[in-house]
Amino acid sequence: MVLLALLGAGCMSTARVRPDADRWRRGVKTVAVLPSIRVYEVSAGEVREQRDDWSAEGTRLVADALSAGLAERGLTPRVLDPKAEKADPELREVRLLYEEVSLGVYLLAYPPFASRHVLEHFDYEVGSLERVLERARADALLVAYGKSNVSTTGRAITRALFGGQSDFNLLTVGLLDRKGHLVWFDLAGAEDLRDPGTVGRAVAGLLDRLPGEDR
Numbered sequence: 001m002v003l004l005a006l007l008g009a010g011c012m013s014t015a016r017v018r019p020d021a022d023r024w025r026r027g028v029k030t031v032a033v034l035p036s037i038r039v040y041e042v043s044a045g046e047v048r049e050q051r052d053d054w055s056a057e058g059t060r061l062v063a064d065a066l067s068a069g070l071a072e073r074g075l076t077p078r079v080l081d082p083k084a085e086k087a088d089p090e091l092r093e094v095r096l097l098y099e100e101v102s103l104g105v106y107l108l109a110y111p112p113f114a115s116r117h118v119l120e121h122f123d124y125e126v127g128s129l130e131r132v133l134e135r136a137r138a139d140a141l142l143v144a145y146g147k148s149n150v151s152t153t154g155r156a157i158t159r160a161l162f163g164g165q166s167d168f169n170l171l172t173v174g175l176l177d178r179k180g181h182l183v184w185f186d187l188a189g190a191e192d193l194r195d196p197g198t199v200g201r202a203v204a205g206l207l208d209r210l211p212g213e214d215r
Contacts, residue, residue: 014209016109016122016185021211024140024175024183030076031175032138035063036095037146037193042167044154054150058193062144062171065203070142073210078138090132094176097126098143102172105185124182133178140178146171148193169193171202175210184211 037058040048059082067077085092101124108118129141149167151159158164169191175184186209188202 014110014186014188015211016105016119017211018122018181018183021183023212024177025075025212028075028139030078030138030140031070032133032136032141033063033066033070033077033079033144034082034091034095034141035059035066035079035144036082036099037062037144037148037171039148039150039193041152042149042155043152044158046155048149051150054194058146058148058199061196061199062146062193062203065199066142066144066173066207069203069207073207078136080136088132088135091135094126094129094132094141094180095143098174098176099145101126101182102145102174102185105182106172106187109185110187122182122185124185126176126180126182129176129178129180140183141176143174143176144171145174146190146193148190150192150194171199171206173206 037055039051039054039058041051041054042048063079067079070077080091085095105118105124107113108115109122133139133141148169151167169189170187171190171193172185172187174182177183186206188206190198190202192198
């Protein structure tokens with residue numbers, strides 16, 4: 001929750017990059033986009049239930065926003081349908097590995113337990129992506145992973161009257177090169193990933209910190 005408070009206050013840089021991150025665009029024309037968004041409905045009794053319809057909508061909104069942002073930067077986006085994992089086990093493995101890696105980054109590269117060594121030697125990978133990118137006809141992979149909690153009316157009223165702990169609502173993005181190196185990792189608070197405005201603002205802020213940008 002410390003990190004969420006700092007994000008809300010805007011008092012810390014959230015981008016984490018490899019030392020050579022500014023060179024990632026060399027030879028890159030097409031970026032595959034793999035979105036994975038999970039939206040939960042939370043009852044007054046604090047029971048969380050994943051809503052597949054809301055998750056699908058959040059996934060679509062994030063994919064559309066990332067695609068538009070990449071196109072504005074002269075890159076060709078190629079969105080990978082999450083259902084494609086059924087026909088491509090290797091792609092599913094990459095996503096699962098990324099989720100594990102992103103958790104490690106979150107725990108070790110951000111407050112309150114940020115490691116100076118990790119920050120100075122940011123070096124994470126998921127293994128070679130050559131075959132995945134060849135099938136996707138892309139030069140790099142941008143993974144978006146996010147979670148959002150939406151209160152029922154009963155829970156919203158209860159929290160308004162009695163308060164409660166803040167929900168963990170977050171959108172993360174990770175840029176992976178052909179070797180599977182995590183070139184860039186970033187995150188943003190996102191209260192409701194079903195909302196186009198919320199998603200648009202979060203993605204715009206993230207892409208503004210994309211390394212290798214001409215400023």
